[in-house]
Amino acid sequence: MTSVESVVGDIDQLPAGILYVDYSGVIVASNQRFNEWVGSNHSLTGKHFNDVISGAGRIFNLTHIQPALQNTGHIEEMFLHLKSSNKELFSVVLNAYRSDACDVFVFLPMKKRQQFESELMAARKEAEDATLAAKEAFQHLEKVQAELQDKNNQLEELASTDPLTGLHNRRYFQSTLDRELVHLHETNEPVSLVLIDIDHFKSINDTHGHDMGDQTLEALGELLTANMRQCEYVSRIGGEEFAVVLAQQNGEDAVQFAERIRRIVENARFPTGHVTVSIGVAEARVDEGVQGLYMRADTALYDAKDAGRNQVVLSQ
């Protein structure tokens, strides 16, 4: 032992940790460097090798280090974690050989590898954080886009709505009629236009006041809306004038529709009492556009007024 201790004295300052361990695993001697790594101010002599390595290292010692020393008499470059007195792990690479007296373990520190690993982990964390942030930003963008779409829909709705009655307005009426005329040209399915105008509305205003006139318009709007079926699109297109585009209905169907509406209005109770409407009807011709169809329905409406009001006239 004396000769071993004298050798250890010489190798204290080497940049490697040295351990001398007897065959039963008890430390016989260690150099100062090794003692520093495991945080020991005292000699490690007499302690077991397992006391200075990690839990996983102990299993590794049993399953790899000891068998290798027994079978081949040496070990080359095995990775191991030393356990310091403050329980921190210290990565080392181990080379060892079995001498006549004991096993000689030489440990080299792996600070660079540790540093590299922690840098790698930090970079990975950074990348994960960035991915998470990008995902959150994307979700936010999707939310904003949905809100924008919602606002656009509301704007679109507002732009095509009559504020007084809540019915669609002239803009909607025109685009609906355009669309249905295109459909007529493509499929030859009938389309009809119905124009509805309140009779003597001026006198309602004059007699009951403008506000009551407004209420009459609102009430008629509700009545019309309540009596629309599928493919019947109603709009308020002027002061006291309403239009209904009837998809898939010919002039005869449209006259029946208009008669039904005329009777419903005639029999309804309005805020100002009794109200009637005159109605002009025209079935679209394949060769005419929005303007031509509207003019014919409007002429039919004036004919209904001229004929005494509260009646339906079909444009021939």
Ligand SMILES: Nc1nc2c(ncn2[C@@H]2O[C@H](COP(=O)(O)OP(=O)(O)OP(=O)(O)O)[C@@H](O)[C@H]2O)c(=O)[nH]1
């Ligand atoms: N209260 C109210 N009145 C309106 C509105 N828009 C238009 N008017 C009025 O509607 C009246 C329409 O009058 P006219 O075009 O002479 O027609 P009319 O009195 O209904 O007579 P005929 O259509 O010939 O039966 C006018 O007095 C307009 O001031 C509105 O939004 N609210």
